[in-house]
Amino acid sequence: MAGCFPRAKRYNSPYMTHYTFHDNIKSIWEEAVSQYNEGNRQVDSYFDEATLAELASIGLNKMDVYDYAEDFVTRGEPDFETFLMVSEARRDYFLTVQEGKSPGNTLDSSTLPPKTDEAGGIVWLPRITAKAIAKLRGELPPETMYGCGGDRIFFKENNIHPAEFLRVAWAYESEPDKLLDWVIARKSSQLTSSQNQPHKAIL
Numbered sequence: 001m002a003g004c005f006p007r008a009k010r011y012n013s014p015y016m017t018h019y020t021f022h023d024n025i026k027s028i029w030e031e032a033v034s035q036y037n038e039g040n041r042q043v044d045s046y047f048d049e050a051t052l053a054e055l056a057s058i059g060l061n062k063m064d065v066y067d068y069a070e071d072f073v074t075r076g077e078p079d080f081e082t083f084l085m086v087s088e089a090r091r092d093y094f095l096t097v098q099e100g101k102s103p104g105n106t107l108d109s110s111t112l113p114p115k116t117d118e119a120g121g122i123v124w125l126p127r128i129t130a131k132a133i134a135k136l137r138g139e140l141p142p143e144t145m146y147g148c149g150g151d152r153i154f155f156k157e158n159n160i161h162p163a164e165f166l167r168v169a170w171a172y173e174s175e176p177d178k179l180l181d182w183v184i185a186r187k188s189s190q191l192t193s194s195q196n197q198p199h200k201a202i203l
Contacts, residue, residue, distance in 0.1 A: 014053035032069035059094025085163035
């Protein structure tokens with residue numbers, strides 16, 4: 001039965017080595033994917049204390065990994081590369097802005113803008129912006145995933161990578177109008193590119 005046998009510890013340090021953190025986090029993600037495939041749905045049994053400490057050393061927690069492993073297995077996305085890039089954005093914010101210290105605050109999901117809210121005519125933008133800031137700060141509650149199915153629809157429709165949006169949200173964290181302008185410009189460039197694509201003749 002999944003989760004009955006303890007997983008072997010991979011590391012001797014409570015801190016993730018920065019030079020090889022991408023390899024370490026890949027091992028952690030692959031283990032989570034494996035456990036989910038085995039039928040284990042008990043997230044508390046996924047990681048030992050040493051692994052949790054390593055994740056915490058770069059600003060991540062068990063749900064940051066579990067959510068992406070679950071959606072990869074059940075939906076086929078996000079892939080590992082996206083998980084890595086999103087995690088790296090959070091790691092950089094944690095180490096740079098927060099100086100390696102979690103604030104201890106948790107977002108109340110009920111305060112997120114409704115899914116139907118829009119900004120500049122773009123639906124979901126107010127919601128994803130709030131989620132992105134909370135993701136950067138490590139404040140998302142366990143029931144809320146940055147990069148969920150609804151978020152992915154927004155990203156695809158506006159030609160924005162989830163990790164890219166995190167870094168733009170970081171750059172304009174205190175300037176929401178500039179963030180809005182950036183998204184509008186990206187959306188407009190996608191529409192222009194699409195309109196300029198050659199069309200096949202209808203025979």
